[in-house]
Amino acid sequence: MAGNITFTMIKPDAVKNGHIGAILNKMNEGGFKIVAMKYTRLSKEKAGEFYEVHKERPFYGELVDFMSSGPIVAAVLQKDNAVEDFRTLIGATNPAEAAEGTIRALYATSIGENAVHGADSDENALREANFHFSGTDMYM
Numbered sequence: 001m002a003g004n005i006t007f008t009m010i011k012p013d014a015v016k017n018g019h020i021g022a023i024l025n026k027m028n029e030g031g032f033k034i035v036a037m038k039y040t041r042l043s044k045e046k047a048g049e050f051y052e053v054h055k056e057r058p059f060y061g062e063l064v065d066f067m068s069s070g071p072i073v074a075a076v077l078q079k080d081n082a083v084e085d086f087r088t089l090i091g092a093t094n095p096a097e098a099a100e101g102t103i104r105a106l107y108a109t110s111i112g113e114n115a116v117h118g119a120d121s122d123e124n125a126l127r128e129a130n131f132h133f134s135g136t137d138m139y140m
C-alpha cells in the first residue's frame with residue numbers, strides 16, 4: 001500500500017469559507033481517488049495528538065487551537081506517487097509561496113490557516129490515515 005495513498009484534511013478555514021466542493025473537485029481533477037472520507041471536528045486533545053511531531057514548535061498551540069476551531073473533512077486519497085503528487089497539487093505551506101493554480105494559492109489565507117493538510121511521507125500518510133479511519137472504512 002505504501003506509495004499509493006496519502007492523507008488530507010480540508011481545514012476549518014476552507015470549510016468555513018465554503019470551499020469543500022471546489023477542493024474535492026481539484027483532488028478528483030488531479031487524478032486522486034477518495035478511498036475514505038468523513039466530516040468531523042477534532043477535539044483539542046485529538047488535534048494535539050495528530051500534530052504531536054510539531055509539539056516543540058512555537059506555533060503548536062496556535063495550530064491545535066485552529067485545527068479544533070471548527071469542522072474539517074478528513075480523507076484518504078489513492079494515486080500512484082500519492083504523497084509527492086498531492087504536495088505538488090496543494091502547493092507550498094505558505095500560500096504566499098504556493099505556485100499558481102495550487103489549492104493553497106487559490107483557497108488559503110495564511111501559513112497557519114492554509115486550507116488543506118497533506119501528509120509529508122508514506123510513513124506519515126499511513127499513520128495519519130490510521131489515526132482517523134479503521135481499515136474497514138477504507139475502500140481501496
Ligand code: CMP
Binds near residue numbers: 114116
Ligand atoms: P500542515 O501541512 O497541516 O502541517 C503542519 C502545519 O503547521 C502546517 O500545515 C501549517 O498550517 C502550520 N504551520 C507551519 N508553520 C507555521 C507557522 N510559522 N505559523 C503557524 N502555523 C504554521
